Amino acid sequence: MTDVAPGRRGPGRPAGAGDTRQVILDAARAEFAAKGYDAASVRAIARAAGVDPALVHHYFGPKEKVFVAAMDLPIAPGDALPDVLAGGVEGLGERLVRLFLSLWSDPAFRGPMLGMLRSASTGEQGAAMLREFVSGAMLGRVGAVLEGPDAALRVNLAAAQMVGVVLLRFVVGVEPLASATDEEVVALVAPTLQRYLDGGS
């Protein structure tokens, strides 16, 4: 595979595939940080890395996957959501709670997500990036299966419930939430999410 990044290298310094991959990720981080998730483009990332956009796609896939790789996220949220959403609105609250709890109970997921949250709380740039990614890649997909004029707001509030649960349970460690079983949490939180998804109060 000829994946040299000629724009940045002197002659006689060919890059290996691992090297190119890293150059693209560095360029992607800089692009997302500078423009936010929405305005960033695979084309601009490729240009900064000195490679063809097709090569970026070959390594990482579409923009969402480039973001996930650049931010070192352990999974693309879009990978798990389709299964959860496929069952329709009925029981969706419980499936979402279980998905969140299982993801966040894994330190390999929690670490990078906390890094993102931290950068979001320290600067507007990080907040914008997280906001756009969460809105576009996650909430938008859930909202798309709901009905009603306030569907988007209700999805926000369901997300707020889960964000708060993972923060207090896994980060701050508030008791008894931190030590409660998944089943105890699901029993109380799933109906809350379901009511938001079904149409609110």
Add this chain to the structure above:
Amino acid sequence: MTDVAPGRRGPGRPAGAGDTRQVILDAARAEFAAKGYDAASVRAIARAAGVDPALVHHYFGPKEKVFVAAMDLPIAPGDALPDVLAGGVEGLGERLVRLFLSLWSDPAFRGPMLGMLRSASTGEQGAAMLREFVSGAMLGRVGAVLEGPDAALRVNLAAAQMVGVVLLRFVVGVEPLASATDEEVVALVAPTLQRYLDGGS
């Protein structure tokens, strides 16, 4: 910690009141950071500051108020809660949502609280301090007016809902939650809190 505690001064170097106040606050910050909220004591803070415990109480009041002053929090949560709790469980969900929204919409409150959240997300020590303070000074008081074996867990989940709402609305800025009116948020969130306070699902 500075080393200007009065106890360690030479005889001809009396401290002014402002100076002593600052010495106590520095000692308090060090004590809370070293031991967490629960294990920290006014006595140990006074000893580190080289003053009598009665002087700490004279300047700041009980430990909760010393903490609020040391962390530069704009209000003591305990100051607002009694009014909100005085009305009993009926309508408490709505009163709590309105209290949270009005506090967090004030940048003078939001700034210091975000600083605390940030330090909680960057280290176990900060997390422990926040956890103990939130549990003791806030959740404990709400839980005390509720009944049922899972009252404490339900209060945690109500708090999780509000923590998530303020994070997504005021920090991350997720739309449409960030631009929704208080009334729109109250209409959807108050019933959620009320159900947790009334006994869950």
